[in-house]
Amino acid sequence: MPSSPRIFLSNVSLSTSDGTAHLPGLAGRAYRCQCGCPVFFRNSTCLACGTPLGYDPEQARLLPLQPGDEADTWIAWQVEAPATVYLRCANLQTPAACNWLLPASRAEPPVLLCRACRLNRTIPDLNDPDHPDNGELWGRVELAKRRLVSALLVLGLPVASRVSEDLEEGLMFDFLRSPDFGPHILTGHDTGLITLNLNEADDAIREAARKAMREPYRTLLGHLRHEVGHYYWDRLVSGTDWLEDFRALFGDETQDYAASLQGNYEQGPRPGWQLHYVSAYASVHPWEDWAECWAHYLHMRDTVDTALSFGLSPDSAQLEFTAFTLDALYQPEHPEAGRFLAFLNQWTQLTTLLNEMSRAMGQPDFYPFVLPHEVVAKLHFIHLLVSATGQASRAPTPAQESVDASHEQEAQALPQLQMQSQTWAWNPVTPS
Ligand SMILES: [Zn+2]
Numbered sequence: 001m002p003s004s005p006r007i008f009l010s011n012v013s014l015s016t017s018d019g020t021a022h023l024p025g026l027a028g029r030a031y032r033c034q035c036g037c038p039v040f041f042r043n044s045t046c047l048a049c050g051t052p053l054g055y056d057p058e059q060a061r062l063l064p065l066q067p068g069d070e071a072d073t074w075i076a077w078q079v080e081a082p083a084t085v086y087l088r089c090a091n092l093q094t095p096a097a098c099n100w101l102l103p104a105s106r107a108e109p110p111v112l113l114c115r116a117c118r119l120n121r122t123i124p125d126l127n128d129p130d131h132p133d134n135g136e137l138w139g140r141v142e143l144a145k146r147r148l149v150s151a152l153l154v155l156g157l158p159v160a161s162r163v164s165e166d167l168e169e170g171l172m173f174d175f176l177r178s179p180d181f182g183p184h185i186l187t188g189h190d191t192g193l194i195t196l197n198l199n200e201a202d203d204a205i206r207e208a209a210r211k212a213m214r215e216p217y218r219t220l221l222g223h224l225r226h227e228v229g230h231y232y233w234d235r236l237v238s239g240t241d242w243l244e245d246f247r248a249l250f251g252d253e254t255q256d257y258a259a260s261l262q263g264n265y266e267q268g269p270r271p272g273w274q275l276h277y278v279s280a281y282a283s284v285h286p287w288e289d290w291a292e293c294w295a296h297y298l299h300m301r302d303t304v305d306t307a308l309s310f311g312l313s314p315d316s317a318q319l320e321f322t323a324f325t326l327d328a329l330y331q332p333e334h335p336e337a338g339r340f341l342a343f344l345n346q347w348t349q350l351t352t353l354l355n356e357m358s359r360a361m362g363q364p365d366f367y368p369f370v371l372p373h374e375v376v377a378k379l380h381f382i383h384l385l386v387s388a389t390g391q392a393s394r395a396p397t398p399a400q401e402s403v404d405a406s407h408e409q410e411a412q413a414l415p416q417l418q419m420q421s422q423t424w425a426w427n428p429v430t431p432s
């Protein structure tokens with residue numbers, strides 16, 4: 001990538017001059033109860049008024065609920081008919097504390113788990129007397145997984161359970177605890193199966209591993225975003241028209257993976273990796289570079305979206321940062337390139353501010369990374385791939401089009417409902 005002259009900006013806002021976000025938000029992370037109080041993605045009850053809350057992953061909304069006509073069913077609070085009838089995920093009553101909803105159906109066998117929980121193949125033994133903390137650790141993993149899955153769904157990426165929905169190409173998780181006397185469970189991905197070592201949910205163990213591996217950042221959510229990146233490489237890049245440009249940006253993935261890992265283990269990361277990669281581990285092999293950049297892209301989308309949905313706009317802050325310019329992108333001539341660039345610079349602003357906030361509290365930096373130009377091009381490549389995948393998944397089939405047409409007629413009679421429907425239909429990442 002050519003190096004570009006970087007310009008210096010200050011006093012800039014997270015919003016464009018016309019007040020709109022640079023990229024459409026994922027779906028927002030700011031929710032309100034029917035009582036008006038703010039409620040949060042993880043809540044299953046409003047702490048102010050006691051109203052039950054449930055997350056509908058299809059709408060990407062946290063809904064205040066009221067009981068439906070049948071036992072154990074729920075509908076959104078005072079919604080106009082016809083209301084979607086929901087079940088609460090069966091994992092609500094487990095240490096997973098899952099607050100997600102699923103549509104009630106008469107399917108046999110009955111579906112009792114939500115879209116996120118249906119991805120689990122193996123969960124920890126919750127009755128293991130030697131490890132009474134299994135439930136608590138698993139709960140932390142599930143919270144991170146719900147955050148991941150909610151974003152994947154809104155981006156329009158394929159998220160089907162390899163356990164029960166798509167046995168060929170789906171995704172599934174094993175959450176395993178290393179036996180006390182070995183062998184050590186390795187976190188990783190293999191053809192749609194993501195394995196996560198449950199010990200990673202133990203803060204002390206994870207922090208010790210982070211220090212030993214000299215990583216600036218190590219979290220459950222980071223692990224999951226990284227591993228799911230390997231899954232999407234298999235699904236969206238391997239054997240597709242994207243592969244040639246992938247190789248131009250990330251390198252030839254056919255180079256010996258095991259030897260690359262061994263080399264990293266023995267000699268450490270490539271010298272000067274900071275000039276080319278988002279992390280030291282990304283320099284090990286093109287697959288790891290991809291997964292690290294993929295995780296980074298998801299960090300950025302969710303964090304910027306969260307900031308925007310809470311109305312964070314540091315207009316009044318004296319922010320000084322070096323902005324990226326178009327020539328850092330993978331396709332500077334792309335018609336939406338300017339919007340991605342603006343998003344990228346939003347991210348730079350936001351993380352500059354949040355790092356200072358962390359330092360003010362004596363915490364490690366919120367964002368301990370620097371983005372070299374080569375990484376910016378890789379992130380733009382991922383953005384275009386994700387956008388194209390999301391657009392394709394949302395393109396209506398002829399049958400859906402006729403259903404949509406009949407919905408449109410209904411909507412004319414119920415303009416308010418149509419507005420609600422548009423709100424979440426337009427929120428995803430599709431550039432408009
Ligand atoms: Zn409330």
Ligand SMILES: [Zn+2]
Pocket residue numbers: 089090091092098099100113114115116117118
């Ligand atoms: Zn669930």
Ligand SMILES: [Zn+2]
Pocket residue numbers: 226227230287288291
């Ligand atoms: Zn990896």
